[in-house]
Amino acid sequence: MTKTAIVLGATGLVGRALVERLVNSSNFTQVITLTRKSAPHQSPKVENHVVNFDHLENYQPLLAGDCLFSCLGTTKKQAGSIPAQRRVDLDYQLLAAQLAAKNAVSHYLLVSSSGADAKSLSPYLKMKGELEQQVLQLPFKRISILQPSLLLGTRDHARAGEQFAALLLPTLCKLPGLRKYRPITGDQVAQKLLALSLAPGPARQTLVLDQIFAGLPE
DSSP states (O other): OOEEEEEESTTSHHHHHHHHHHHTOTTEEEEEEEESSOOOOSSTTEEEEEOOGGGGGGGGGGSOSSEEEEOOOOOHHHHSSHHHHHIIIIIIHHHHHHHHHHTTOOEEEEEOOTTOOTTOSSHHHHHHHHHHHHHTTSOOSEEEEEOOOSEESOOSSOOHHHHHHHHHHHHHTTSTTOGGGOOEEHHHHHHHHHHHHHSOOOSEEEEOHHHHHTTSOO
């Protein structure tokens, strides 16, 4: 049985890797990407649509398929403020999930964050936790939430703090008790997303870092 995937955040670290893996999977015949700017792909499987995320409801017909992969995200620096970041990391993704649920998309897969908590004092972790809480109430047959730690890989926008952490954490996390905080590559997260979409699983599932690594090549 072949599937159609919808990808939000297709130009980001995880999203780019995921699109490549979907293209190379014989189980998916169509990959719909919704992006703010044109993001053409050489594969005929990929159908890119430039959308205005402030009016995502106008594009509801595009949010139809078998799996919605929500990998959208930004930083406070890129967005310009916490409210602007919240609009991308929470509002856009929640509306996309709501529209996809109305279109009877069966499997929703979300890339969240380690430490996501709706009660967190951290604005970032709070918005991630709030999004998790709200999408879990939607009538998808299956919801898979991944909570990775620091994501490693080449980004379009350099993040100085993350670059420093990427150099330091792999060594630090070899110490006893710190392994569960080790960084993970965007491609490893994409690999886990694809694996989850192809195998049966529970109706509601949240995977923390060790569970994301499970089954992946070391």
